[in-house]
Amino acid sequence: MxxxxxxxxxxxxxxxxxxxxxxxxxxxxxxxxxxxxxxxxxxxxxxxxxxxxxxxxxxxxxxxxxxxxxxxxxxxxxxRQDLPQSRALDSFVPVSADSLVLRIHGASPAEIMEVRLVVEPAAIELAALRANAGDVRRIRDCLTQSEQAGEIADFEHWDGQLHVAIVAASKNSLLMDLYATMNETRNQPEWLRLKHRSLTPERRRIYQEQHRRIVDALADRDAVTARNELRDHLLLVRSNLLGPVNS
Amino acid sequence: MxxxxxxxxxxxxxxxxxxxxxxxxxxxxxxxxxxxxxxxxxxxxxxxxxxxxxxxxxxxxxxxxxxxxxxxxxxxxxxRQDLPQSRALDSFVPVSADSLVLRIHGASPAEIMEVRLVVEPAAIELAALRANAGDVRRIRDCLTQSEQAGEIADFEHWDGQLHVAIVAASKNSLLMDLYATMNETRNQPEWLRLKHRSLTPERRRIYQEQHRRIVDALADRDAVTARNELRDHLLLVRSNLLGPVNS
DNA sequence: CACTCCTGAACCATTACTAAACCATTAGGA
DNA sequence: TCCTAATGGTTTAGTAATGGTTCAGGAGTG
Known part of the structure; x- marks a missing residue:
């Protein structure tokens, strides 16, 4: 040494x-x-x-x-350049006429955050167009619950629910299914550890501010602002979880 | 030591x-x-x-x-000239064992096109950054095959493969899996009828021109152009399939 | 003090490898 | 034809390597 x-x-x-x-x-x-x-x-x-x-x-x-x-x-x-190309083609298993089963093998947190950055900003744009009063109420409810949460675990639960509710408000069931599946991953032990390590009180405060701005923009039907705020939020979350991203 | x-x-x-x-x-x-x-x-x-x-x-x-x-x-x-080795046997890198299961129930063509409009433009942006020579070759190969196809069914097959190859070039296996699963839905009867009804020779010619512009932009690593061309293409496909969209 | 990060150590669960015995099929000579 | 050795196929028990987990305690910091 x-x-x-x-x-x-x-x-x-x-x-x-x-x-x-x-x-x-x-x-x-x-x-x-x-x-x-x-x-x-x-x-x-x-x-x-x-x-x-x-x-x-x-x-x-x-x-x-x-x-x-x-x-x-x-x-x-x-x-990345060597990633298997062909796996996607045989990874689906049709189980019935109108339902497919996809097995997702070992998606890394980095990949998941990348997909979230693709799906969520797009979803909130649709949500700004289509959300009804009930959707907005549900989203605001998640926001309130997360702000009142004492335990970290509680906060994370309502944080997750908030994001799910936003995607659900896009009224696209396929998008919702994709997102909900990904969200499952975040409840796995590995991901939980990652979150617990990165979630400081200061960051939690920032997240809550961002959440509020996102939800306000959505309630105002301001699709562009909502998209940008959500994107910024996810970029910060990714950076906090995984460190600076260089790709 | x-x-x-x-x-x-x-x-x-x-x-x-x-x-x-x-x-x-x-x-x-x-x-x-x-x-x-x-x-x-x-x-x-x-x-x-x-x-x-x-x-x-x-x-x-x-x-x-x-x-x-x-x-x-x-x-x-x-x-043997061809070596149809399975990748799993070829690679000694153990893959993670955990897997998730996604079920897609009866997504409508409108929903699918909406998700494609979310996923594919984002994927081609990543692909422009990450695709290697082999990826580009594979994509160009799909393009050539689709242009030389006589039967409508052949064209559609290679059309589908082209889009899969583009998403695969994003090197995000999760995105790849999601897209490949969705793509499988397009082989269901309802979707096939829709495609056959909408695919006139004139439209096929336009699609091919768009495909070429998309692939060229990708090969040039021009992420913005690739994204825009792909987006325009998907908007046209959606319009041809489903009629003018008013969401 | 309270908090965080690090150290050191023990123990657990899974996997790779060894060793040995026995089975099933084939080749080849008596 | 029949017997025997050679050879690949299978099973099982045991050992070691290796990542996963937990806990007690120390050192620096605010």
Whole structure:
């Protein structure tokens, strides 16, 4: 360990490790499919505890840079350019004439946030055109509940419901199904951990302000403002969850 | 700690053996028809257990590299021009096991077109950033096929494939899965009738021109133009399918 | 003090590999 | 034809590697 580096929090720790490991991947010394050394080796190699190392690996996993498997090891994920192309074609299974089943395999939080950024701004534009008084009331109700929530878990529940209610107000059942499915993912343990780690009281306050501006614009039928506010909100959420995005 | 000499599982074992044996075949030291040594010899030669060796042989068999017969032995398979290897066998990167299930119930053509108008323009923007040469080639191939198609059914098939290929080039597997599932809906009877009724030769000619402009913009990495052209195309398709839209 | 981040350690669950025995089919010679 | 060895196929128990989880405690910060 380099003794020149005074180990302040900003210089060491999870975030610094993420950048270090990411640079290994970026410069090609760790190519797709490369098996990372076991955590118990990396721990010594980087001079940090296993807990800290694992936090960094978790961040890399969330960003879709690596995949990890119990008993197998951690591997550098295929680069975006190498992503399998053909899987989509055989991933659907028709179960009846009017219903299809889609299995979504291991969508990373990064991918999910990207899709949310596609779907939600579009949905709120439609919602601004089509929402009725009941829809607006339901949305405002979610907003109020989230603001009155004490527990973080409560806030997150009503936060999720708010976004669902907005998409539902688009009156497009297909869009709603897509979004609701994605939303399921956010209730999985992995995603919950990610949220809990990133949700500081200060951020929660900002989110609530954004929510209010979004809902107000929607109630005013101001599609353009609603879209922009929602987009900004999602960009901030993504940045808080996954760090700065560079694609 | 010297990690070079630590025989990690990925470095030895089944996967490494596959590559080792495959190189023997590739460099011509084992030609087609060559009888491999018995498993009980190879086991010692490679220093692994028979179970592990057999796992590797199974992978090679699945890839069509060797054939095996009880009581006779294992033989190098005749070389084949096409290698229809399943990607799962080709890639040693384990994919995450968790999966979500999406059910789509009887989405109407109007809803589907609306979602396409949301998803595809966004996808082509991402694709303009991320598509590699192979993606562009695949997309151009669909375009060519659709232009050379005689039958209406052929044209529609390659039309569909073209749009799937564009979304696939966005490298977001979640977006890809969502879109491919939706696309499957378009093969249902109601949708087919709608398409056949609306697709006149004149319209087909216009679609092809639009397709070409879209693909050219994508190949030029011109995200804005690609997005706008694709949007115009989808608006025209929707209008032709469903009549003037007044939402 | 309260809070956050890190360390160190123990233990759990899943996976890969080893080792050994036994089964089923085939080839080849008595 | 019949017997035997060779060979791939199968099963099972055990060991080790590896990521996942939890907890107690220390160190710096506001």
């Amino acid at each position: 380099d003794t020149r580096n005074i180990r302040t929090r900003a210089a060491t720790g999870a975030n610094a490790l993420v950048q270090l490991i990411e640079s290994n991947i970026a410069d090609g010394s760790w190519t797709a499919g490369f098996k990372l050394p076991p955590e118990r080796d990396l721990e010594k190699q980087f001079g940090v505890s296993r807990n800290t190392l694992r936090k960094s690996l978790k961040l890399l996993q969330d960003k879709g840079r690596i995949v990890r498997h119990v008993g197998r090891g951690s591997f550098v994920a295929p680069a | 010297d990690t070079r000499n630590i025989r990690t599982r990925a470095a030895t074992g089944a996967n490494a053996l596959v590559q080792l044996i495959e190189s023997n075949i590739a460099d011509g030291s084992w030609t087609a028809g060559f009888k491999l040594p018995p498993e009980r010899d190879l086991e010692k030669q490679f220093g692994v257990s028979r179970n592990t060796l057999r796992k590797s042989l199974k992978l090679l068999q699945d890839k069509g590299r060797i054939v095996r017969h009880v009581g006779r032995g294992s033989f190098v398979a005749p070389a």
